Amino acid sequence: MKVLFVCLGNICRSPIAQGIFEASLKSNPDADSIISFVDSAGTANYHIGKLPDERMRKTAIEHGFNIDHLRGRQVSEKDFEDFDYILAMDKRNYENLMKVCPESQRSKVSLFLSHHETSNLTEVPDPFHGDEQDFIDVLNLIKHGSSSVLNKILNDAAL
Numbered sequence: 001m002k003v004l005f006v007c008l009g010n011i012c013r014s015p016i017a018q019g020i021f022e023a024s025l026k027s028n029p030d031a032d033s034i035i036s037f038v039d040s041a042g043t044a045n046y047h048i049g050k051l052p053d054e055r056m057r058k059t060a061i062e063h064g065f066n067i068d069h070l071r072g073r074q075v076s077e078k079d080f081e082d083f084d085y086i087l088a089m090d091k092r093n094y095e096n097l098m099k100v101c102p103e104s105q106r107s108k109v110s111l112f113l114s115h116h117e118t119s120n121l122t123e124v125p126d127p128f129h130g131d132e133q134d135f136i137d138v139l140n141l142i143k144h145g146s147s148s149v150l151n152k153i154l155n156d157a158a159l
C-alpha cells in the first residue's frame, strides 16, 4: 500500500503527517510489511523543493520527529495512479484533489480526519499564519489522526 498526505503548501501539515506516519511504521512491523511507501505533497505550487516550514521542523524535533529530509512538491496526476490512500488535510484540499482526480480513482481520496472517529474536527487547521501553540496543536491532532489512518488501512487489508 502507498499512502500520500496532502495539504496546501506541503511545508506544514502534510510533511509532519508523513514524518509521524513513517515513525509509526518503524515501531509496527505488521503495518510496515503492508505499507511500502509514504509521501506528502501540496495542492499549490508555492513551495516546490523547499524544506518544511522552520516552525514545523522545530515543533517536530521537540516532539521526537525529524522531517528535515523532506522537500516540498506539488500533487501530480500520476499520484492518483501511484497511491492507494490519498489523505487531504482540509476540505479545500479535498475539493481541489477531487477536481483533478480521474473518476476511477476517486475512492482513494478522503479527508485525513474522517478516519478519526473521536475527533469533533473534520479538518486540520492551517497553522501557517498561526503561532507556536498552533503548530503544537496541529502536531498533536495529526498524531491522533495518523494512528486512525493506520488502523483504517490495517482493517482494510484484513478484509
Ligand code: 4NP
Pocket: 007, 008, 009, 010, 011, 012, 013, 014, 046, 126, 127, 128
Ligand atoms: P500547509 O501550510 O498547507 O500545511 O503546508 C501552508 C503553507 C504555506 C501556505 C499556506 C499554507 N502559503 O500560503 O504559502
